Amino acid sequence: MSHISLQRSARQAAIKWFVIMQDADIEHPERSRFEEWLFSHPAHQRAYQEVCTLWEDLDSPDRLLHLESAMQQKIFIEKTDRSKKIRTVITRTLSVMFFAVAGISAYYGYEAWESQPTMHMVANTAIGQIRSQVLEDGTKLMVNANSDIEITYTRKERRVILKQGEASFDVAKNPDRPFVVDSGLARITVLGTRFAVNKFSSKVRISVDHGVVRVEPQQYLTTELTGVNRYAEHVLTLRDNEVAEFNLNGQSKRLQRPAADAFSFEFGTITFDQAGLEEIAETLSRYRQLPVTAQFDTANDVSITAVIQAKYTERFITELPIIAPVKVNTDRNATLLIPKKMQTSRKP
Known part of the structure; x- marks a missing residue:
């Protein structure tokens, strides 16, 4: 038997055995005959492996059985081989995309979880x-x-x-x-x-x-x-x-x-260390309902160092003109701290 005839015969037998054995369990009566045929010649093994590889592209066992002629088989194999290569490229590309998307999703998911x-x-x-x-x-x-x-x-x-x-x-x-x-x-x-x-x-x-x-x-x-x-x-x-x-x-x-x-x-004490009127006004406002504001004057701003109890805020405001060149004006809306202008001496 020529090589081509042996290949065609092995392929035809492989197709028939594949149709029989695809749903056969381990106890199927034909399994021993199938295994005897499969291991009797390397060409049988190659043909059966080829049929198994191509099976996923077929619609039914009947189509396998109709691939009788060598020409049909040759055309089918060449077409399937091209499809398989294309499918492999697409599968690999989709796999890369899947893992990339999965990685990005996992990263942002983890970031969202952490945040x-x-x-x-x-x-x-x-x-x-x-x-x-x-x-x-x-x-x-x-x-x-x-x-x-x-x-x-x-x-x-x-x-x-x-x-x-x-x-x-x-x-x-x-x-x-x-x-x-x-x-x-x-x-x-x-x-x-x-x-x-x-x-x-x-x-x-x-x-x-x-x-x-x-x-x-x-x-x-x-x-x-x-x-x-x-x-x-x-x-x-x-x-x-x-x-x-x-x-x-x-x-x-x-x-x-x-x-x-x-x-x-933390201990109910207010500490001023060379504080200007703006800082003093904002700090005192934290301890009284009537807010304290300050008239800002860079040239005449004061510098006050003092330690007072928060509960004596009103007394401190009252005594402020005594300890610093500051004028205190109070109306119904706020208490205003005004720096006094520096007095300049005049020559007689």
């Missing part, structure tokens, strides 16, 4: 009221009078928005979840430390009792990439007993003053 809030709270204090609270991670929070903060914990970050006023934080250390305070003018980032943030209209003051705090001006965070060089000098790292201020322009400066002064409000 999902695990704790959210708002802490508001009324005029003259001081509030203390221990957060779920053990962080201790003290909120000064007339202050407003919002706290959100996620799995990757602990974030506080200081909308108004003053607060101190004794942060539980967690390297995997930094503690971030957004004060509007600056962002403060820590891992574990005790610090205080005091927000005024034109500046924000950060005082570190112990630990390490990184402070970045808000302009640095929101400007274009070229802004790094412009604001890098104002990004500060504060350590034990260090104090710094950031103004509306994103400029920072370190202050030579005790950091402990920033925590005095």
